[in-house]
Amino acid sequence: MSDTDFFSRIDAALEAIETEGLTKIERIMTTPQSSEVGVSTPEGEKRVINLCSNNYLGLANDPRIIAAARSAMEEWGAGLASVRFICGTQTLHKQLEHDISAWLGYEDALLFAACFDANGAVFEPLLGGEDAVISDSLNHASIIDGIRLSKARRYVYRNGDMSDLVSALTRAREDGARTCLVVTDGVFSMDGAIPDLISLTDIARAHGALVMVDDCHATGLIGPEGRGSGAYRGVSDRIDILTGTLGKALGGGMGGFVCARAPVIRLLRQRARPYLFSNTLAPAIAGAAIEAVRIARTEDERRSRLHANAGRLRSGLTEAGFTLLPGEHPIIPVMIGDAAATLALSASLFRHGVYATGFSFPVVPRGAARVRLQASAAHDEAQIDLAIAAFRAAGQETGIL
Ligand SMILES: *Cc1c(COP(=O)(O)O)cnc(C)c1O
Numbered sequence: 001m002s003d004t005d006f007f008s009r010i011d012a013a014l015e016a017i018e019t020e021g022l023t024k025i026e027r028i029m030t031t032p033q034s035s036e037v038g039v040s041t042p043e044g045e046k047r048v049i050n051l052c053s054n055n056y057l058g059l060a061n062d063p064r065i066i067a068a069a070r071s072a073m074e075e076w077g078a079g080l081a082s083v084r085f086i087c088g089t090q091t092l093h094k095q096l097e098h099d100i101s102a103w104l105g106y107e108d109a110l111l112f113a114a115c116f117d118a119n120g121a122v123f124e125p126l127l128g129g130e131d132a133v134i135s136d137s138l139n140h141a142s143i144i145d146g147i148r149l150s151k152a153r154r155y156v157y158r159n160g161d162m163s164d165l166v167s168a169l170t171r172a173r174e175d176g177a178r179t180c181l182v183v184t185d186g187v188f189s190m191d192g193a194i195p196d197l198i199s200l201t202d203i204a205r206a207h208g209a210l211v212m213v214d215d216c217h218a219t220g221l222i223g224p225e226g227r228g229s230g231a232y233r234g235v236s237d238r239i240d241i242l243t244g245t246l247g248k249a250l251g252g253g254m255g256g257f258v259c260a261r262a263p264v265i266r267l268l269r270q271r272a273r274p275y276l277f278s279n280t281l282a283p284a285i286a287g288a289a290i291e292a293v294r295i296a297r298t299e300d301e302r303r304s305r306l307h308a309n310a311g312r313l314r315s316g317l318t319e320a321g322f323t324l325l326p327g328e329h330p331i332i333p334v335m336i337g338d339a340a341a342t343l344a345l346s347a348s349l350f351r352h353g354v355y356a357t358g359f360s361f362p363v364v365p366r367g368a369a370r371v372r373l374q375a376s377a378a379h380d381e382a383q384i385d386l387a388i389a390a391f392r393a394a395g396q397e398t399g400i401l
Helices: 004-019 063-076 091-104 115-126 141-148 162-174 197-206 229-233 262-271 283-298 300-320 339-351 381-397
Strands: 036-041 044-050 108-112 132-136 153-157 180-185 210-214 241-245 256-260 331-337 357-359 369-374
Touching: 044 381, 063 283, 091 108, 091 241, 091 256, 091 283, 108 115, 108 262, 115 141, 115 210, 115 241, 115 256, 115 262, 132 141, 132 162, 141 180, 153 162, 162 180, 162 197, 180 197, 197 210, 197 229, 256 262, 283 300, 300 331, 300 381, 331 339, 339 357, 339 369, 339 381
Parallel strands: 132 153, 132 180, 180 210, 210 241
Antiparallel strands: 036 044, 108 256, 241 256, 331 369, 357 369
């Protein structure tokens, strides 16, 4: 028995992706995640400086975190074989939730297997068909999916455009929305832009709306104590719901969380579907995250090194003649424009020993293709300088410079 139509549709879809030059390949790494990694190529292993991981604080391979994971596994076991509410909550999980909420300034936190799940979980239990979500047009896919899973009405405002936010809120109110929730990424991952959360929270207040921020690219790396975009803008107390990941700056393992006032978290524990119907975090993951949060909270020197590296990379590339999107975040978009030229630059960089991914439509707007770099506290100055030299060589080789 076979449905030939089904399989020929799959083939056609793959062919279309290939023809449009949108096929994503997985490069196979032969080493742990670090500032420099081994990558498997047809010619054998190649060592490259890694400028495309979310390993902002350089904790992905930190020996203290590995030790914490190992000892948590030894003390608490390999797995719980249960969702949280049946028999899947250990003191370890409660400690991690406590540490996260205390650090970020909330009454409570709730863990998920990923921030994708956290964003998928929050909207449906908290909002009904009478309510409205006012969402930035560049919000992460998981926010878009989470809103879709709820009955709330969705209003989209143009990325970072505060007057469009006002119009969207006004429309939602005119349509009779009961609760309005404004939701934004704390950092937009393709641009490294940090939204104007002062204006955003002012506008939300003026319209009686709640505010939710997804701080996946912010928690641990920006703001005082690494408390994220709200703290960076000085308005963390105005953010009602915060989601974040353990899979980026905080050790890069996996896991996500929601922070909010206690009753909000209490209701999510009763109703959030990825919490109710999906396995608890493994002890090794939770133990590693507790140590990662401790380090992120206390080791300011990692944030200093991260931002110094980002600054060095920015000024070196600007001096070399590249066009960067301006910004204050260690995400550094090198703007190329043309998709094919972007691919060529990324390939040439790889030959020159730099691992940096090119992004084109539909991930970024047509004509705005770019190579996106991410600095890390793990880089040293010599690696940054080598990367800049590789950019000069690759830029000339591809005719971009
Ligand atoms: C990475 C990311 C996510 C997903 O986080 P995971 O923990 O990897 O599922 C969600 N939102 C934003 C803004 C992200 O950058």
